[in-house]
Amino acid sequence: MTANEAGLSGLQLHFDAATGQLLASVVADHDAAPLDEPGLRERIAAAGWGALRYLPNMALGLLANHNAGIACTLPIAEAVDAVLRIDLSPDSVEAWLDIAAAEGGQPASVEAVLALLADNGIGEGVDHAAIAAAVAAGSASHVVVARGVPPVDGCDGRLESLIPEVRDRRPQVDASGYIDYRELGDIFVVHAGDWLMLRHPPTDGTPGRTLLGETIPAVPGKAAMFAASLPGTAFDPGNPDLLVAAITGQPVVVAGGMLVEPVFRVDQVSTVTGNVSFDGSVVVKGDVGSGMTVRASGDIEVGGVVDMGTLEAGGSIVVKGGAMGSLGRKTSEECHIRCEGSFHAAYAQQAKIEAGDSIFIDDSALQCELTAINHIRIGGKRRGHIVGGHLQATLSITGKVVGSSNRIATYCAIGVNPLLHKQLLQMCKLRDERETQLLEVAKLLDFAHKNPGRLRPEMIAKARATAAQLSAQIAEMREEQEQLTRKIELSRQSRLVARELLCEGVEVHLGNHRYKVVGEHGACAVGVGADGLELMALDEREA
Structure with a gap:
């Protein structure tokens, strides 16, 4: 028997090199022991042909003839060479290799892959290491074996502020949802001719090249456009990309550039001066008296106190003294404080305050109605007491002491906007x-x-x-x-934070959840736990 033949209990196996098939011949023998498929596979492997592709349908016919004692010769396995395929990505920048593993036939080779790439017109950008790894593995699926040069798109034009002290009314929220609430300080003023903002042009980018040698155009950057209307500004006569101040006033960054708002300054607002309504920013050196109103499209800054006065601002409001309202007082005066940005004050008492961003009060908030889109924080370097009233914020309400030992009802609502x-x-x-x-x-x-x-x-x-x-x-x-x-997600994790003491009488709401504080607790928070709102420890940032 030759090396290519094996006689197995009435079976003879012979590999035909011309056709690449393993032939099985049955010798008519009614006394031969029956043979099943596992046994046939075992004998094929024992004869050294286990790597070939098994042909189950032909093998079943062979087994039937063998067990019936009928002579026949049938192919039961065949040698299959590795199959290579190259596909290009839709933009023709990458070539992908697929290898169907050989089954007893010719395996894939680096030379065969390179030849196939050449047949597809690909001669540059070939990744020889990736090809060698795929060939060594014997099979591959969507392996990148050649890369063209992708285009580098142009950079968009941009507007650069030339005034580092300028106020920015756009929300500045960090990755954790916290807001920078630094002291706003005095209103910064520019004068006519001062440089405000420089427009940088876009770049064209760098074209790419496909594996087939075609040029891929780069997408040029978009030009930065100044807004159509930027009151209080003008373009420099010698440079149309340079925005300068046309008047004396407060520079404010807005979408599409910067505007200069006139700043109206007054010693105090009382019956002597009358109400103030100004298209720009207002600075009140002293107090805003009872029943008086200050409205501004920009920011409002009050150096003294606001005593039952009304403030409305399109920007932020800073009250360096305190804000006292009419809630709970026997008076016909109705007053409120409302701003689109943040509100800052030393203290607030019986005041109704609404902020489009956050509310920050350094000392205490007594029997107030406070509403903020993001945060309410009571307590900087002073006491930080929240006593009574209604407070509502999306992300957090924070105080050093929340509630009072007298169990004064204090309602706090937190949650999703x-x-x-x-x-x-x-x-x-x-x-x-x-x-x-x-x-x-x-x-x-x-x-x-x-x-x-x-x-x-x-x-x-x-x-x-x-x-x-x-x-x-x-x-x-x-x-x-x-x-x-x-x-x-942050708003769902919103919390009421008491950095020193949480008192009985405080009630916390988040959606349909409600938590009523019983007894007094040291530094803690109220947030959503496994069973709804519950007491929990402070994290490092809150402590």
Whole structure:
């Protein structure tokens, strides 16, 4: 018997090199022991042909003839060479290698892969290390074995503030949802001709190159545009990209540039001066008297106290003294304090205060109604007492002492701002639309790749530019969604924080959850636990 033959109880195995098949011959023998499929596979392996591809249908016919004592010769296995395949990415910047492993046949080789790449017109950007690793593994799926040069898109133009002291009304929230609430200080003033902002032009980017030698145009950066209306400013006659002050006033960063708001200064607001309503920022050196109103489209700064007065600001409000309102008083005066930014004061008593950002009070808040989108924080270098009243904030309410030993009812509401959910839903819908558009463009590029010459080059270039632009927009939307999701998640983790003492009489609400404080507790927080709102320890940042 030769090395290619094996006689096995009425069976003879012979490998036919010409056809690459393993032939099994049955010798008619009614007395031969029955043979089943596991036994046949075992004998094939024992004969040294276990690596071949087994042919189950042919093997079943062979077994039937063998067990019936009928002579026959059938192929039951075959040698299969490794199969190589090269695919290009839709933008032709990457070549992907697939290797179907050999089964007893010729294995894949580095030379065969290189030859296949050459047949596909790919000679540059070849990753020899990746090819060697794939060949050594014997099989591969979607392995990148060649790379072209992707385009480097241009950088967008930008607007650079030339005034480091300028106030920025845009929300400045860090990754943890906390806000920088540094003392705002005095209003910074610029004068006519002062430089405010410089516009930097976009860059064109660097074109790329496909594996087939085609140029991939880069997407140029977007030009930064100044807003159509920036009151109190002008462009420098010698440089249209330089924004300068046209009047004396307060510089404020806004979307699309910077504006200069006139600053109205007055010693005090009383019946002598009358109410103040100003399109700009207002600085009151002294007090705002009872029943008086100050309205400003910018910021309001009061050097003294506000005694049952009304303040309304499109920016932030700073009261360097205290704010006293009319809640619970026997008076016909109705007053409130409302701002789109943050509110800062030394103390507040029986005051109704609403802030579009956060409320910061250095000493105490007594029987107040405080509402803030982000945080309420009572207590800087002073006592930090929250006694009575209603407080509502999305992310946190913090005080050194919350409530009082007299069990004065203090209502605190924390939790999600419903506007955040609405913004997230709108963003998800818009992103879905962009992703659908990108899918359609990708289909067009795939058609162009599979059907060379069917589409005009300029159409393909435009489609690639559109795909790059859509991808950039989707990435930007994804980042905004992540920020909104992070903020919503933070709001679900919102807490009432007592840094020194939490007293009985305090009631905390978060959605449908409610927690009534019983007894007095040292430094602690109230937040969502396994069973709803519960007492918990402070973290390092809150302590």
